[in-house]
Amino acid sequence: MIELLEQCVSIPSLSGQERNVADFLVAEMLARGFDRAFVDEAGNAVGIIGNGPRQLVMLGHMDTVGGEVPVRYEGEGETRKLYGRGSVDAKGPLCTFVLAAEHIQSSMVNGEWSIIVIGATEEEAATSKGAHFAATQYKPEMCIIGEPSGSDGITLGYKGRLLIEAHVEQHSHHTALPGPSASEQAVSVWNHVAEVARQYNLDKAKVFDQLQPSLRHIRSGDDGLKEWCDVMIGVRLPMEFGPEAMAQTIEDYRAQLEGSEQTAGFKFQFSTRGPERAVRSSKDTPLARAFVDAIRMEKLRPAFKVKTGTADFNIVGPIWNCPIVAYGPGDSSLDHTPIEHVEVAEFERAVRILTNALKIAMH
Secondary structure, X not given: OHHHHHHHHOOOOEOOOOHHHHHHHHHHHHHOOOOEEEEOOOOOEEEEEOOOOEEEEEEEEOOEOOOOOOOEEEOOHHHOEEEOOOOOOOHHHHHHHHHHHHHHHHHOOOOOEEEEEEXXXXXXXXXXXXXXXXXXXXXXXXXXXXXXXXXXXXXXXXXXXXXXXXXXXXXXXOOOOOOOOHHHXXXXXXXXXXXXXXXXXXHOOOHHHOOXXXXXXXXXXXXXXXXXXXXXXXXXXXXXXXXXXXXHHHXXXXXXXXXXXHHOOOEEEEEEEEEEOXXXXXXXXXXXXXXXXXXXXOOOOOEEEEEOOOOHHHHHHHHHOOOEEEEOOOOHHHOXXXXXXXXXXXXXXXXXXXXXXXXXXOO
16 A cells, blocks of 8 residues: 555655646546546546545645655564655645545445545645635535544644734944844834734643744845845634734734834835634544544544644635544654655554544445
């Protein structure tokens, strides 16, 4: 089974450059007996088994972040590992979907269900192009998102997100003169967001309930006529603090800066992008219970999880409004790292668990 993933991670597929891996997955799904497989208008690789009216969608993503991780195996036996960009995030979960769907074909005898496997585009970008398109094409009764949870894990929720970009500039002047620089004013934007988060988090013990800001980028320059500084801030948002509230907070601060005598002569431009609301599903659904039973069949203890990142879960969950979980092999702490890898035994175990979960959920 691991050969499918090995071939998949060997095909580079940065966000926006997924066509080669999409063609590979379509060919693989057709060869593995899917009734239909094609690349859709958003560049997603889609495979369908069955033509029943009840839809179960397994939505993973094909794209990866940058950075080459040489594809290789290390270790032997139970400790054998496959290294490669996307082996965890998230070609591993996606290949698990393909293999589990292949294995369950023979038990789909009553024509009641359609299984739809989607390898989405641009999940690692703020656009989430593939998931937004898929959300308009299907109406599933159940949905599984392909993200690493560990073979014994069931992910029920993801935090929200907002990206904030601030540009500050003023006329150039000698550094010996009094007054703040454009860089100092730009840093004050970060300090303000960090203080808003600190105050909000005072009575929040759980990380999933907290505001989590991070200073992603800071760049400055001076061309002799004007000096400028750009900052980009990412904020991970809890259920109770949506992207609209965060955007209003930053807009209020911009108005405060522009109305202050201390910032006279500065020009401020703020913008936001990539808004996503936090989502959380119930563990008391037929789908979640099916995973619990399937994990226990492997003599493992099921673990429900919530994640501090975002996923296509945030996109389709509120639209489809059906039982939904995220599942896939791999340790999410290895996402985006130069040592990204998955244990072969865990990958194969996840295929068995997912296959059994599908059988139970669609019974």
